[in-house]
Amino acid sequence: MIRPIITYPDRRLFLRSSEVERFDDELHRLLDDMYETMMAKNGIGLAAIQIAVPKRALIINLPDEEGHQHKEDLLELINPVILQQEGSQLYTEGCLSIPEVYEEVERAQWVKVAYFDRHGNERTLEAEGLLAVAIQHEMDHLDGHLFIEKLPYLKRKRIEKEYRKRQKRGSAQTPVRNL
């Protein structure tokens, strides 16, 4: 089921999501709904809080070189924790919860993450490049943080002003590479 995505400045986006404790049908339904919603909105990543569920669950489905997403590449990370990180990279990020804002943000180049899959099995993953960016962006959502918080103060203020104007006016989304 496609669920509505909550958008900035909805206060729920600033909540710290709680740990998933049961790896049951309800969790599986949540993950399936997150996938349907992300695909419907042309996203490449989504955290549960973006559909108003404050649980530590996120999904990522990066496109291939031709821009196509394949479900077999879908990653589902439950209760993820970053064990190690290295280096830095700049990437122009977007977010389904902050429509039409795209800004360059600095993240670690490489991360090692421990997490659980949907059945409660412990796993680890090493990621670099865009996958590392996506993991860090979605994990920030679990702690109630948005990528625009990483921007310099004045830049953020300017972006927020433009964003509010656009929200009032209402405009078509250009849904590309949103996390």
Ligand code: CO
């Ligand atoms: Co996001």
